[in-house]
Amino acid sequence: xxxxxxxxxxxxxxxxxxxxxxxxxxxxxxxxxxxxxxxxxxxxxxxxxxxxxxxxxxxxxxxxxxxxxxxxxxxxxxxxxxxxxxxxxxxxxxxxxxxxxxxxxxxxxxxxxxxxxxxxxxxxxxxxxxxxxxxxxxxxxxxxxxxxxxx
Numbered sequence: 001x002x003x004x005x006x007x008x009x010x011x012x013x014x015x016x017x018x019x020x021x022x023x024x025x026x027x028x029x030x031x032x033x034x035x036x037x038x039x040x041x042x043x044x045x046x047x048x049x050x051x052x053x054x055x056x057x058x059x060x061x062x063x064x065x066x067x068x069x070x071x072x073x074x075x076x077x078x079x080x081x082x083x084x085x086x087x088x089x090x091x092x093x094x095x096x097x098x099x100x101x102x103x104x105x106x107x108x109x110x111x112x113x114x115x116x117x118x119x120x121x122x123x124x125x126x127x128x129x130x131x132x133x134x135x136x137x138x139x140x141x142x143x144x145x146x147x148x149x150x151x
Contacts, residue, residue, distance in 0.1 A: 040090055047085035051125045054078035058122040072111060075118070079104050099136045102143045110146050117142050 054075050061071040083104040086097050103121070107114050114121070120142055127135030 043085050043088045047082050047089060048129050050078050050082035050085060051129050054082065055122050055125050055129070058118050061118060072115065076104075076107050079107055096136050099140050099143070103139045106143050106146050106148075110148070113146050117145070 057071055057074045057078055061068065061075065064071065079100075083100045086092055086100045120138065124135045124138035124142065127138060129135075
């Protein structure tokens with residue numbers, strides 16, 4: 001084989017390898033975006049699941065007359081978990097994240113005032129789990145109504 005044919009074969013091999021590399025890279029990029037979408041879906045499901053748990057715990061809080069503090073702490077835990085999830089969801093606005101964070105902060109910092117607002121909070125969280133944006137507006141109204149200088 002002469003030198004020219006060897007160079008042609010090497011060039012053909014190089015072109016084929018580069019095409020295969022580009023195809024493999026495209027496949028991995030597609031797999032990355034698919035996995036990212038799956039992770040976001042999981043975060044969204046966990047967020048809604050934690051809000052549902054908080055709603056169920058609010059119901060238990062009002063149904064039982066024992067372990068009131070335990071049930072309040074369970075509500076606080078579920079809302080805290082939901083708050084952590086909302087920050088991981090890419091397509092949720094900063095306003096929604098801020099609203100959930102403020103709501104959790106009020107639950108922690110002003111338990112006496114928030115205990116009076118649990119039924120309203122449950123309604124708001126039900127609206128959020130039903131994918132209604134008015135739930136965030138309701139939560140914002142609840143947190144705005146808290147006397148943050150009081151107890």
